[in-house]
Amino acid sequence: MPNESDDRLEVERLTKHITLLEKALRDERASKKIAEQKLDDIYQHRYDSYRELVSALEQANHRQAQLQVLSNLANYHVSYNSTAEMLTHFLQEISLLLEDASVILFDFKTPEQAISYKLDKENNNLVKLLPKRTDISSLYSLVGGNESQWQRITEKLTHNHEISAFLEHDFQLVFTYHRLRNRVNLVIIDIPHYCYSKELKQTLDTAGQQFVSALQKRSTEEKLANNYEKLQHTLKKLTSMQNQLVHSEKMASIGQLAAGIAHEINNPIGYVKSNLSVLNDYILLFNQAIKEVGNHLPENEELTFAQQDIGPLIESCIGGVDRVAEIVSSLNSFSRKEESTELQPVSIKDIINDSIKIAWNNIKYNSEIDLKCTEDLPKIMGHKGELQQVLINLIVNAVHSLEEQGKITIKAWANKRRVYISVSDNGCGMDEKTKNKLFEPFFTTKPEGQGTGLGLSVSYAIIEHHKGEIKVESTQGEGTTFELCFPIANESIAIA
Amino acid sequence: MKGAIFCGYAEFIEQNHGLMTWLEIIDKSELATSSSFIATELYDDNILVELLTITSDILGVTVSEILTSFGKILFPKLMEAAKHHVDKCDNIFDFLDHVENVIHIEVKKADPLAYTPSLILDKISNNKLLLKYTSHRQVCFLAEGLIYGAANHFNQQVTIEHISCTHQGDKHCLMKVTTD
Secondary structure, eight states: OOOHHHHHHHHHHHHHHHHHHHHHHHHHHHHHHHHHHHHHHHHHHHHHHHHHHHHHHHHHHHHHHHHHHHHHHHHHHHSSOOHHHHHHHHHHHHHHHTTSOEEEEEEESSGGGBEEEEEETTTTEEEESOSSOBOOHHHHHHHTTOTTSOEEEOSOGGGOHHHHTTOOSSEEEEEEEEEETTEEEEEEEEESOOOOOHHHHHHHHHHHHHHHHHHHHHHHHHHHHHHHHHHHHHHHHHHHHHHHHHHHHHHHHHHHHHHHHHHHHHHHHHHHHHHHHHHHHHHHHHHHHHHHTGGGSOOOHHHHHHHHHHHHHHHHHHHHHHHHHHHHHHHHHHTTTTTTOOOEEEOHHHHHHHHHHHTHHHHTTTEEEEEEEOTTOOOEEEOHHHHHHHHHHHHHHHHHHOSSSEEEEEEEEEOSSEEEEEEEEOSOOOOHHHHHHTTSTTOOOSOTTSOOSOHHHHHHHHHHHTTOEEEEEEETTTEEEEEEEEEBOOHHHHOO | OBHHHHHHHHHHHHHHHOHHHHHHHHHHOSSOOOSOOOTTSBOOHHHHHHHHHHHHHHHTOOHHHHHHHHHHHHHHHHHHHHHHHHTTOOSHHHHHHHHHHHHHHHHHHHOTTOOOOEEEEEEEETTEEEEEEEOTTOOHHHHHHHHHHHHHHTTOOEEEEEEEOGGGTOSSEEEEEEEO
8 A cells, every 4th residue: 555655755756747847838838939939030021021012912902992983983974974863873882882871962052941862772863851941051060161071070960850860870971062153062971980991081082072073074064065055146146147237238228229210210200290291281182173173184094093092192101100100109118218207106906907908809819817916915106007018018928929728827916025926828938049039129029010029128118117127937838927026115105 | 810819818818727727628629629829820710719618618707808808918918029010109099090000910921811800990089989890700809808908008998889790790890999
């Protein structure tokens, strides 16, 4: 049996053993640590030599992902989508970048009256959040003047209960920009945190700036397009005015020429007419004398014939002279020799009705009249007879343009400043050449001897005299519309 | 995970509960093949998770308590190794702002192309910050312990609120760190 002394020796042996083992373990651990340190140094050295490469690779990976987002946005910005689509796309990209965060948008002129929207990610559009406008002035004041920058709002948005009801998280990311010159948009991204890498935050900033630049570019393009449209309009107006001016000049020259011719013809016509009258009296005397001495004169057939023919000849001459006088009178009308006619308030409706009555004999056989006058048509300052002359002329021309049966539509209406009359037919219409010469004196499409070609030129002069305008639209085979307009008489006498 | 963490953990258990406790833990572990870890190597994160769970069972304390104590002990050692990276920091928030670089370097020293976790901060106010920890290793608990350790190092008291956690099925861990 082992005695106590042996046990003690065994314990001492084991203790010594354990002590030695512990020492060996400590030594082993110390050696391991030295080895690990050396290994670590080697690793450090290896890492140092790789560090630049590794860091460049990491950065490249990050940048590639972010550039992809920016490139998507940039491509979208330059495409021909509407500004609203561009905004929705931008907000969606930002939402995706920030882990599908909710997005609220406010659009306002003054922050007290902001319209709120929410990004509907499923349908890719913005839907109204609140039915009424909301006051976001306190929120807007938190953003301060920092436009086109993402800003972390760390104050709880409890001051606006309407908004806070739609926010899930305590802190938000806010971005403001000017959508138009006096319209601001405020974007709220409802995020649980803003723990993102510097690169991602940079990407957000770049995306925001890119979007604002795209908006500005779009706005500039729209302005340019508007200006271009205005310029086009002005150019069209200028061209039209130039044409009008050329036309007026031409008409003025023709008027001067007509006035000269009228003046030159007037005098000879005057004495020819007067002489013919005297000549007629003389012939009566000669006839009387021949009758008295008739029995004493030898039979002369030629004299008898001359005696019979001279009366109608003189009458025909007087008729011809009258017709020339009439033409001269018309020429005088055209050359504004009769501007002295006094203008007074007249009812266009009455003038139209009277003109239809007068021209009825021409109208009734082959045309149907459709008259459309608005009620309470204001009066214009005019000369009833002259205006009737114009309308009769237009109606008769319309009748002549109808090949068989046709329809003539006469309309009259007014706006605040002018009264308009249109006379349309569904007749043969006119070609461009005819349209260009329409108002020139002696221009006619009628067969020789059937028209003087003075009707429309005189009408033109009358309308000018009334400070009115005449326009014509015509399509061959479809018909013609003449549109007249006259300024309304002074308000005190304008109501019919 | 870097072997240095395992070495530190072994030291922590040995110093506080004896070598036998450490050997017992290793014995019960199915994932750890040896009681000795090499500081410069990388090991499976699940090994640490298992060791912590076994420790919690044997000692009858929560994993969080173990981590807090472990973090306090481990932190000075890690700080010693990485102090040239963070020697200008004098408070926990500044330190956390730089710590990601330290983690990266330590992991990449062992394997230059190794996956590195990301630790990103969002400073809400002077005494509050949000910290997002993204790692497929899901060892946020260690990060939490180390933050406690770091706070202790800088003589600060912190409370950590785990707002979201990968262990609860979230995409990443989000911790709110508040200094007293």
